[in-house]
Amino acid sequence: MASFAREVAYRIFARELSDTTVALERDPDDAYAPQYVLTPTGAKVNRVFVIGTLTEKEDIGTDTEYWRARISDPTGAFFMYAGQYQPDATRALTEASVPEFLAVVGKVSVYTTEDGRVMTSIRPETISVVDALVRDRWVLETSRQTLDRIKELEEGNCENLSMIEENYSMDLEQYRQMVASALESMQ
Amino acid sequence: MIDETSEQIRKRFLELNVDIELPEIERRLSDLTERFKVPIAEAERSVVSYFLRERKIKREDYYGTPQGAASSTRIADINQSEQWINLRAKVVQLWDSTSPAIDQVGLIGDETGTIKFVKWTKSNLPELVEGKSYSLENMTTDEWEGRFSVKMNRTTRIQELDEEVETQDREAQLMQIDDINQSGQWINLRAKVTQLWESEHESIDQIGLIGDETGTIKFVKWAKSELAPLEEGKSYSFENLVTDEFEERFSVKFNNGSSIKELDEDIETPDREAHLITIDDINQSGQWINLHAKVVQLWESEHESIDQVGLVGDETGTIKFVKWAKSELPALVEGKSYSFENLTTDEFEERFSVKFNKGSSIEELDEDIEVGFSATEFTGAMVHIQDGSGLIRRCPICNRALMKGTCMEHGNVDGIHDLRIKAVLDDGTMVQEALFNREITESVSGITLEEAKEMAVDALDQSVVLDEMKKRLLGRYYTMSGSILDRYMLVENVQLVEGVPDNGVDALLAEVT
Incomplete structure (x- = not known):
């Protein structure tokens, strides 16, 4: 039976999330099944917790506030959209300034643009301003958990192994390098 | 560079x-x-x-990049939110708008399916008429809890079509309750009303359980549908109900097109012989059981239809219980042990609970049942703070948190201020919900009860305290310890975890390179 317990917030670097192109099919018999995306290192993700620097924010709404924001970590950038259905996140984005460290909890979705590019974005649930010390801990934790996933995947321990092989290059060395460069940025 | x-x-x-x-x-x-x-x-x-x-x-x-345009699609193909789309569709149903911001809301359909639509008042769009077909251009898709909808906005173009858009057939079939496994189906049932519950909303005329030989199912009868009232214990033939699903549970909804006819026969509903079991044996919902257990905690009831809610425990663990006001059972006292008979088990979000009903019985035991707890530690980021956190007021008699200044038990009382946080911590692999009492809340937020009261007075609004706590706590890492009660850790110690351990970066780098 599918689980309706609160979804864990995965720790994923921006580069890995922006490489993500696979949205898992929902159970067709279950209209309330959560949407998951499958990342190149094998994480099956509905929710993420990310910390990075707010590098852009823009209110693109017409009738109501609708914010588009970019949050950068040492490997790339997360894209997020927040509007009237995310009142806490919208208020936080209204108040936030560029650049500033933000901690974001949100849901991930994969979509295809008009010109055929597959993009990921985060719909934030909560956003808070944090300092460099908290950010450092996130980078270390995300490095740890990314390396753990790479190792599991290399050993073939992944429930969606065949789907990953079909959709991604399986060049896991690039993600090791990504982790290495993230860690080096902290030295 | x-x-x-x-x-x-x-x-x-x-x-x-x-x-x-x-x-x-x-x-x-x-x-x-x-x-x-x-x-x-x-x-x-x-x-x-x-x-x-x-x-x-x-x-x-x-x-120098151009802007994209909306693409034409069909309802069954909508599988992403935030897309700009065009549809040719028929207005299948119009519902009551629940908010002045919403001008019209309902269902539209094409050959491939139906989808909810929302038309904002602000957008100033022409009125849609039930049964008419339209070309709808420049709408956005949205998603909530896995369901898609389309939103009409200021840029949406609505044009009535001469031809009629075919929608999917909805001929209702006679079914048995056990066979209901899809939402959005039109069905007929022959069933008995086994329970009527308190309606929690004025838009709902009646709500409760109906049952046939194969099982029971929740029903909802809208006030709008203007149907004859149902009576508990009577059997009916129901036609044109729509099935629905929420959190993996099915229900049936009555609507304008539904019909109700009382039957002379009495429909048998499933047998329900209760057995004495232990709490860790509860692994199915809808079972009738007996328990020997102690009342570990009484929580504040969140609704007047609920008389008491809290935790009961035996040697094997604890479980949430709900006692309906309607069932008219004696009040349970925290710390006392009881023999409970004829409770029903329920499940929500993979957690089980037991419910008292009219047929339940409660008898106090002389023995004192020992309850199994365990203490544990958890480190993670605070990813959420639940409602009911921050500055609250409690009833001076029973200590329950007041709802809008009112105690469920003792009515309008002069509440005593208190601080608490219901937090969710997450370490990337696991989630732990936690209860911070006043002392823990003060130390972790740096806001004392006195300061919180001043903040609330200055702002004329006590929610400022919760907002400030969210700002200070969310996104930070904590290590906490305490005992686990049901979903919650009752936190006895909590500490902010800052920065990275010495050597942490180098050790990890050595692993990569």
């Missing part, structure tokens, strides 16, 4: 006849790359955005 990128940015702006000084660009770039550890490409983007805004230049002029 920074020199080069700064030069490029300056050059591109000069082509647009905007002169930006090089040191200004360099300063912004290096602040982002050095202090904020942002990759150079991201820093460039951020700095360009800043100057585009400052100098009021369009993004397209700098980057």
Whole structure:
């Protein structure tokens, strides 16, 4: 039976999330099944917790506030959209300034643009301003958990192994390098 | 790297006849790359955005990219939110709008399926008529809890079609309750009303359980549908109900097209012989059981239809219980042990609970049942703070948190202020809900009860305390310890975890390289 317990917030670097192109099919018999995306290192993700620097924010709404924001970590950038259905996140984005460290909890979705590019974005649930010390801990934790996933995947321990092989290059060395460069940025 | 990128940015702006000084660009770039550890490409983007805004230049002029247009699609193909789409569809149902911001809401359908639509009052669009077909251009898709909907906005174009758009057939079939496994189906049932519950909303006329030989199911009868009232214990033939699903549970909804006919026969509903079991044996919902257990905690009831709610426990664990006001059972006292008979088990979000009903019995035991608890530790980021946190008021008699200044048990009382936090911590692999009492809340938030009261008085609003706590706590890492009760850890110790351990970065780097 599918689980309706609160979804864990995965720790994923921006580069890995922006490489993500696979949205898992929902159970067709279950209209309330959560949407998951499958990342190149094998994480099956509905929710993420990310910390990075707010590098852009823009209110693109017409009738109501609708914010588009970019949050950068040492490997790339997360894209997020927040509007009237995310009142806490919208208020936080209204108040936030560029650049500033933000901690974001949100849901991930994969979509295809008009010109055929597959993009990921985060719909934030909560956003808070944090300092460099908290950010450092996130980078270390995300490095740890990314390396753990790479190792599991290399050993073939992944429930969606065949789907990953079909959709991604399986060049896991690039993600090791990504982790290495993230860690080096902290030295 | 920074020199080069700064030069490029300056050059591109000069082509647009905007002169930006090089040191200004360099300063912004290096602040982002050095202090904020942002990759150079991201820093460039951020700095360009800043100057585009400052100098009021369009993004397209700098980057030269065109805007996309909405694409025509069919309802069954909608599987993403935030898409711009066009549809040709028929208005299948119009519902009551629940908010003045919503002008019209309901279902539209085409050959492939139906989908909910929302039309905002602000958008000033023409009125849609039930049964008519339209070309609908420039809508956006949205998603909530896995269901898609379309939103009509100011730029949406609505045009009535001469031809009628075919929608999917909805001929209702006679079914048995056990066979209901899809939502959105039109069905007929022959069933008995086994329970009527208190309606929690004025839009709901009646709500409860109906049952046939194969099982029972929740029903909802809207006030709008203007159907004859159902009576508990009577059997009916129901036609044209719609099945629905929420949190993996099915229900049936009555609507304008439904019909109700009382039957002479009495429909048998499933047998329900209760057995005495232990709490850790509860692994199915809808079972009738007996328990010997102690009342570990009484929580504040969140609704007047609920008389008491809390936790009961035996040697094997604890479980949530709900006692309906309607069932008219004696009050349970915290710390006392009882023999409970004829409770039903229920499940929500993979957690089980037991419910008392009219047929349940409660008998106090002389023995004192020992309850199995366990203490544990958890480290993670605080990802959520639940409602009911911050500055609250409690009933001076029973200590329950007041709802809108009222105690469920003792009515309007002069509440005593208290602080608490119901937090969710997450370590990337696991989630732990936690209850911080006043002492823990004060130490972790740095806001004392006295300060919280002053903040609330200054702002004329006690929610400012919760907002401030969210700002201070969310996104930070904590290590907490305490005992686990049901979903919650009752936190006895909590500590902010800051920075990274000595050698942590180097040790991990050694693993990669």
